[in-house]
Amino acid sequence: MLDANDIFLLIIRWIHNLASVIWVGGSLFYLLTLNPISRATANFPKLASSEIGRDFGSIVTGCIALLILTGTILTFERISSPTITNTYILILTLKIVLAIVMFWLALSLKKKRNNLPPNPKSTILNKFSSILSETSIIVILGIIIFLIADLLKIIFEKSLM
Secondary structure (H helix, E strand, C coil): CCCHHHHHHHHHHHHHHHHHHHHHHHHHHHHHHHHHHHHHCCCCCHHHHHHHHHHHHHHHHHHHHHHHHHHHHHHHHHHCCCCCCHHHHHHHHHHHHHHHHHHHHHHHHHHHHCCCCCCCCCCHHHHHHHHCCHHHHHHHHHHHHHHHHHHHHHHHHHHCC
């Protein structure tokens, strides 16, 4: 039977997964559907496109806040397990680093949309994001993070055996 802690963690996991799906799925929709339509349709209003981007940016900001909060709780819950392995911690660290890159890209994209000056420092990420759009990189990283999350689940379950 589930106790109160199990129910709390279930809700936290559900919120974490939902925020992830909303962000990555919404970005995928934007990348594969909305963006091509707005570029191909001459009478697609630029105002509508920028409003959609701004509104989705607000949703992403909320998702980032939820992911940081729930991710912190889930991380401490997992690493406090006596069966946790160094491999698990290493892969979890990779997942966290990739998520931080996603957060940074999303916030820099929001600055661009709000016409704020970008960070002038030339970094590898800035050069990489000039080749692919920030949205493309966010989607790719999000898909990789989903894979890593599944890998972490398998590793954790095997450590319980």
